[in-house]
Amino acid sequence: MIKGLYETHVQVSNLENAITFYTKVLGLKLAHRDGTRPIAFLWVGEGKEFMLGLWEQKENLQTRHFAFTSTTEDILKYSVEFLENKDLQPYNFLKDGSVQPMVFAWMPALAIYFNDPDGNQLEFISILEGDGKPELGVLSYEEWMKQTQEI
Template sequence: MIKGLFETHLYVENLERSIDFYGKTLELKQCYYEDDRRAAFFWIGKEKQSMLGLWEKPKEEIDIRHFAFECEPEWILNESVNYLKSRNLKCRNFLRDGTERPMVFVWMPAISIYFDDPDGHSLEFIGILQGKSTPQKEKIVVSYEEWLKIKQE
């Protein structure tokens, strides 16, 4: 039956700007472009495994969306923030501690960091962590260090 999510699509205000962002900034491989329909497609990860479609529309017709790129947890923890900053992208978390460090959703568990594309779509790098889900009544988002303590309990 269903094995995964193959593709997702976003409306963007300026197709060339978005091609530059997803192709050069995020280093996705462009696999198709159609000027007549003002559309571009990118492979996410391995070719023919997952695809992102971009469609140019007037700004007033764009609804802001969210999706997440699956990444290795170690890369998110150790390199993702520098990766984003080196591309002049501001990252965020839900820790409310004034930091830009990755956070952990304890109920999955998964490590994550958020950022935006040029149209304001909310993007995320996320990686599933080893271990059992840990439902917490008080906190569902914690720092990686706090998650390591919870994990040992």
């Protein structure tokens, strides 16, 4: 029955600002804005593949986490520059001050994080080839490549 995850929703403090961020900064496309409630829906990807819902919440805002699928090449070569050019602060899972993408060895997957204006934790992620190696934990891509080539 389940073939994937189609949509997710996040709370935002200001719908107008959130629409601007997700469309102008990240490049998503506005799909629909509900005229009766402070809600907007955005297309993620091409051909209505995925959807992101933005729900304005003025009080008790609860931040969430979700990840955008990306390619390994884009994450390694362009993600940090892309984010910094948009005045967004990239960070890795370890939050150790480095802006270099990290590998979750159990999956394995390469990822880099950043926040939206409301503090929702966003991520660019790419599944890497090969089997997971949970014993390696979270490590740099360079270390992942070294570890997996030695095996």
